[in-house]
Amino acid sequence: MREFFFLIEKRADRYPLGYILGEKEFFNVRLKIEEGVLIARPETEILVEECLKRIPEDKKITGLEIGVGSGAISVALLKNRPLLVMYGIDISEKALQITALNAKINRVFDRLVLLRSNLFENVPQKRFDFIVSNPPYVSEEEYEHVEEEVKREPREALIAGKEGIEFYEKIIGDGKSFLKEDGFFAFEIGYNQRKKVKKILESEGFRAITEKDLQGFDRVIIGER
Numbered sequence: 001m002r003e004f005f006f007l008i009e010k011r012a013d014r015y016p017l018g019y020i021l022g023e024k025e026f027f028n029v030r031l032k033i034e035e036g037v038l039i040a041r042p043e044t045e046i047l048v049e050e051c052l053k054r055i056p057e058d059k060k061i062t063g064l065e066i067g068v069g070s071g072a073i074s075v076a077l078l079k080n081r082p083l084l085v086m087y088g089i090d091i092s093e094k095a096l097q098i099t100a101l102n103a104k105i106n107r108v109f110d111r112l113v114l115l116r117s118n119l120f121e122n123v124p125q126k127r128f129d130f131i132v133s134n135p136p137y138v139s140e141e142e143y144e145h146v147e148e149e150v151k152r153e154p155r156e157a158l159i160a161g162k163e164g165i166e167f168y169e170k171i172i173g174d175g176k177s178f179l180k181e182d183g184f185f186a187f188e189i190g191y192n193q194r195k196k197v198k199k200i201l202e203s204e205g206f207r208a209i210t211e212k213d214l215q216g217f218d219r220v221i222i223g224e225r
């Protein structure tokens with residue numbers, strides 16, 4: 001009972017529910033969540049759906065995820081495509097630990113290669129079939145206005161410079177040499193970032209396809225050659 005009131009107090013203090021519960025349903029997987037990793041959002045399920053549309057069930061495909069966080073995206077993709085192999089990187093050791101745990105719980109750990117890396121720094125020089133990322137995309141100014149709960153999540157999982165687009169520039173610019181000729185990029189974007197990210201993709205020779213979330217906001221962008 002004492003524990004219960006302690007948790008109620010924490011919630012009243014705007015401590016995020018995901019951290020209190022310690023787990024989160026995402027797509028068709030159950031994830032362990034701890035302070036220090038971003039709590040996977042329902043909007044990100046659209047990114048998983050768009051990737052799954054492009055990953056055949058009967059072919060060996062290798063993908064790369066930049067910024068795995070809790071492992072939500074990679075674990076959901078692996079769970080739904082039994083021949084898929086994923087490389088997942090994050091700059092945060094905690095994120096890699098939680099992703100490994102979630103991959104084990106969901107029995108996909110044998111098809112996941114995890115590496116600590118600042119973007120592509122430690123990614124092996126090979127060509128992937130796709131690169132997926134829900135990178136930090138909140139601008140410094142927007143961060144000032146996010147809810148108290150969001151400020152309890154890791155800053156480095158959310159903030160991306162002055163305009164919020166610096167990760168897209170880096171991932172597309174450096175990532176294209178890690179992508180097969182017919183490979184694709186798949187990104188979650190902020191509601192107001194479609195034009196800017198489309199422009200970056202097009203300037204690097206990719207065609208951009210945008211998908212909206214359930215509220216009608218631009219949420220996912222795919223780059224195909």
Ligand SMILES: C[S@@+](CC[C@H](N)C(=O)[O-])C[C@H]1O[C@@H](n2cnc3c(N)ncnc32)[C@H](O)[C@@H]1O
Nearest residue numbers: 040067068069090091092118119134135136157
């Ligand atoms: C918005 S979170 C996404 C987490 C998870 N993929 C999801 O969708 O719930 C961004 C992730 O990128 C990681 N990250 C931030 N900067 C990075 C960098 N320079 N290199 C690699 N990962 C980075 C953060 O640690 C965080 O886990």
